[in-house]
Amino acid sequence: MEIRSKFSIRLIVLAITINLSLALPSSPQPYSWTGSFGDDESSEISPLRGHPSLLGVITKEVNPESSASVSSDKYELAPGQGASAELGIPFTFEDTTNPQPIRGDLGSTDPGPRTYSYDRLNPDTLAPPGSDSGDVEQAKWPMGLSHNRILPGHAGWSRQENVHNLPLATAMAGVDMKLAPWAYRELHWHKANEWGLILNGSVRLQTMNEDGQTFVDDLTEGDVWYFPSGIPHSLQGLDKGSEFMLVFDQGDFDDGGTSLASEMFLRNPKEVLSKNLQAPLTDFDDLPKDQLYIFNGTPAPKDIKEQNVTGPGGFAAGAESYTYHLSKQKSYETPGGSIKIIDPINFPIARNFSAALVTIKPGAMREIHWHGTSDEWGFFISGNARVSVYIAPTSGATFDFSAGDVSYVPATASHYIENIGNEDVVFLEVLQAPRFTDISVGQWLKLTPKQIIKDTLHLPDSLLDNLSPNKQYIVQGNTNLTSALGSRGPT
Template sequence: MPTPQVPSSRGFYQALLFLALTIPAHIHALPASPRSTNQVNDESSGGTLRGSLSLQGQIPNEVDSANSAVVSPYDMAPGQDADASLGIPFTWENTDEPQPIRGSYGATDPGPQTYAYSKLNPDIVAPPISDKGSVDNPKWPMELSHNRILPDGAGWARQENTDVLPLASEMAGVDMRLAPGAYRELHWHSASEWAYVLNGSVRVQAFNENGQAFVDDVQTGDVWFFPPGVPHSLQALDQGCEFLLVFDQGDFDDSGTGMISEMFLRTPKEVLSKNFNAPLSDFDDLPTDELYIFNGTPAPKLSAQNTTGPGGVVQGNQSYTYHLSKQSAYEVPGGNIKIIDPLNFPLASMFSAALVTIEPGAMRELHWHSTSDEWGFFIAGEGRVTAYEPPSTGGTFDFQAGDVSYVPAMFSHYIENTGTEDIVFLEVLKAPEFTDISVGQWLKLTPEQIVKDTLHLPQSLLDGLSPNKQYIVQGDKNLTALAGGSGTA
């Protein structure tokens, strides 16, 4: 038998290196041997990072009743203890520690919780038992949108799109503020822009493919519209302004618009010189970055900026603005409504809207839209909305001023004023006409026998229905009037 050869030290280490490089990582990375309990707890100060292995599994008499969950004394809101089937709206405004209880449903919540959220959303924390399943979230507070604030006090802008409200696939919104004299720079975008002035006043300027110019001043309550690709700019007048922009793309991003400052920066100066027949030196002072929102020279009188080109001026049914603030509201018991759609603002061919005022206790009647999703914005007040998603899902949500709401087409819904001040609500559709299906009108104009056989409603109720669309229905300002289980809301 031959004598085994002992490798030289160099060959030995080469062999070890070969093994280290060829053995799979999961094989040569062997686990360390378990440490002792003393090693686990061997911390020099401040307690231990890891507990003893003996804490695994069953520990006799482990439960310490002294540390069991405890809820401190709490108050029920008026109407919260009413029969849960009534679905009475209630507010936790004067309740320190709101609890997820409605009538005999629910139980206390020992925490952790942020009571401020609960107070804003009682119908999410303690929903009516008529809710069923899970409706996609239809609510986004614009104040939770990341705000883009601009230098020198020029203004700010925040947006809602599918990044924060995935349900809102058809429309997106931007809330923008311009300081007095500040501009939203000359720009254009691929989406249609419909706007409502929330406060202040602003000069609107635009230009179209036919070489026609347009300039107009609008104020609180007025509207403008720009089709895709139409270049335009905005400048706040003396008071400054805030406005709401609605775009017909759910994933619209306001930071992705085409801007004239960026266009000039991305075009070679030689090309600019040739295009404008100007010396290169004329472009020495171009902005070094996009402007977006910036301070400017205060706007002169409107007449000083009227510009007429070879195509004339934009006017009549091609006008980009509509003075909705001067339109009389349609008054009904419980509030009023203004409708603006292509029938009175033809240029906005697929934007239809209603500006709805709902008095305390009243509600926007039960309805749905058959041709469009509804993008909504609460300008003032607070209320609740129940969205019914066919065939059998429903969810109730609470809204406050500054919130965006979104209800898909075919979902029935209402807006009930649960506060002490008027709700002012903007209801926007992507549609050639503002239309809805009124549930009350539907029942009235359906043969009574069919309604009775289906819903077992009494004749007195059917007699009280109106053949006309109500839009808003009046209600008792005392929202807990039905807490006793009888009466009419």
């Protein structure tokens, strides 16, 4: 009897508990996947996550207002864009509404999302010629996308290109640097060899080598300098300031890793500095508290002779000079433009740096060529151009370049530089070689027995007879970019 009473009591307690639990309000759990935060992940209007009914098949889901096509009245093709893709007619989107990835009968419209500025700058990437094939690594880097290091007091700035933003460029890197009037690039030295070209303005350069020979010189737009690794030097912008392009023979070069005079003094105990330089400790009280890198200075004396400091080693001159006044070198003229070559033959101290400063007139092109032993690092100073790169055995890609862009082409890869704009293209090409050399495709065809060429490429005698046995460097062309169409069809 006692056992039954206890059992009855338990049943009554359980029933009351169940009724109470049913009567209590429950936490809203609208969907089975609501997280541990419960209502914190929802609002009174809508949940953070949707309902399970949205999974899988839903009838009548097509939205007739959404389309992946662009109607023909919403875009236009650029002149030459409608021509057969195999012709590869150059075109620009400069005056084109809503550029589209179409070339001839290839491609289709793109409704977006898009950044039209990229498309306008890169028509041959958006709508490549039919000759493009396979996989060619990115060969272009705009310096305008490089992080800019800007310095206090409006002293200047510096930005760089290396393998971190252009992985193909394994052998060379570039630094674009600006010094305000009288600003210094502080006393420093590098692990890499440095080759420089002044883009604008003027600069005073100073150095000393291992033999105690000193050197100071003023350079202006178009002039060149060279510093071997380990040689300390400084640069100062003159009264108009200066911007210059530096090329280093290491693809992973980082200008932030430069050895600096200020840092060297900070990293040595003052007791050591005092002993080494035979000076009282108080002489080091005003040392910079941090690196200087680029900083404002006092005006350089107008008479450069006032800064000609010489010791027992004398002054570096002749073949040991660290500068070359390329601005005063006469250009080699061709019908399509001009070229200046500077290499160790005329600038001996730059032992493995060879370069060409090329000017290409509108419609003309730097002839198809390749470099047998060196990659080519390039910088576009002005104008608009396109470059097609062929890499064995079957890959080819076309890239578009404008002022401020860096280009990079591996050794033995054929390429050209075609001016597709209305102004001169000025282009710097740099090699790691003791002499500036290339293989000209036109010259190769001319100097190969005609039978071999005809059996291989089926080219007519009229073409082969018209070729020159000399390198052309720059080939003249028609400024009408669609002139190659002739009667082949619509543009």
